[in-house]
Amino acid sequence: MATSDSPEELVMPPSDLPSPPSDLVRQLQDQGLIGSSARFETLYGGRTNQVWKVLGGDGDKVLKLYQTSLRNPLFRNDAELEARCLKALEASGFVPRLRATGQHQNDHWVFYDHAPGSPWRENPEPVAELLRKLHSHPVLDVAPDGCNGSADLTAHGQKILDGCASETRRRLIELRPAHTVPATTRTCLIHGDPVAGNILVAESGVTLIDWQCPAVGDPCEDIALFLSPAMQRLYRGTPLTAKEVDRFLSAYKHPEIIARFEVLRPWFAWRMAAYCLWRVENGATDYAEGLRLEMETL
Template structure:
């Protein structure tokens, strides 16, 4: 996440509670972080090292990316020793909403080096950790049903255009599910020296690893968070470094389904006021 000038401090009641519990020093400075598009996030400066405070918003229900504070706290607790995620310090709920408080992960949002991201995701997908997370979409039938639910929330004529682009192939569900991040976009991957850290664990699942691959490679998500889709060379570097032929063959078979779902999601975001998804919508349609 990118730090912005201090503004919009956290709710005073929440700050007071954090101070009383010894998590935050009196007079601590809060710096707004930009990166996530749903929740309010601040970098807490000082003390025994910088921390992050995330306050969850519970307004618009997102049909693709879950926003679950309990799941994020659980993932941070289980994964911090592995280096995949920051260390959780505390989590709670008050009248302002759910919140988590964790160590600040150094680094800047990912921009280059697709091979490193592939290696990170491959290591995550090979871990034996089983977290009490919901099942993810698995196979083309799930993706078809999920996309139709998203399109059912859309009202403009573009919806009919997308309905006509529904892929016709069938890919069975895989029994080889694992913990997936659920939102490994460029903005949620922090790069520091030679290490990468995944943040924003509010929508993990036990699912198909192809889901994470599709979200990272998505031209719409790359355009949104990095400014441009991956080049063919960057994409090839990612796929080569992921180096799991069976999973990649499955991903290639499912790729039109992921693109169709992402196009539907972009349309839903546009209809709900996020005009910056317009370019992504056209990119996903073009990929179909």
């Protein structure tokens, strides 16, 4: 799993990655969550957490064991927040059902129903409708405050750049947008990481997974993360076309929020470029193309 920017639905042969720790398996058995015949398939696509599909019992489940050693400056990795959101949004129909959560040594785990479908690849309209539904949901007191307005994005982007050391850091400081966008008073629960790999599409509907970095904040944040050229390149293989972006924005059907997003778009691109640079400098070379794409938009 990624710190949070990661899909869970790609399966590797069980021999390629380890099974859950034996004492964690016993813990799940003792709690009656799995039987002695349960089988595990490793789900991959992420960069930090360990995730398994659990086969057997009353339907397939997902076991996620959090790894908290890497401190990610953009995407929080909080098992407690994920559990809170899954529980609070259970009736919404667009999140998996939480079954249990607990602790294994120094790390936490969550256990929930496996959602059907494949990571999103095409047709942006259902994603726009999903995010609009989430952003229209009554605000839940389950998450911290997110970035709101250009002042917050300035501080956040600069904090990320403070952890960088290459010459590109200076260039990004020069490219920082100059216009001011005030904070909005119309905050809502946002997912915080609605990248293509965290959106599962099935005939039964669309499911939003990986709820470890939610916030109460500006809905433009979720819109920017989904549309981000870097995130689309990383998880779908290619950025959205201009036509696909327009289709998404039209399907979101909230002109006031979309107008605000358009004004904030350079700020989100600047912060994402800073994040991509941080990832590259910390060994994730696959973020280099994302850095280039975000800098192009600036």
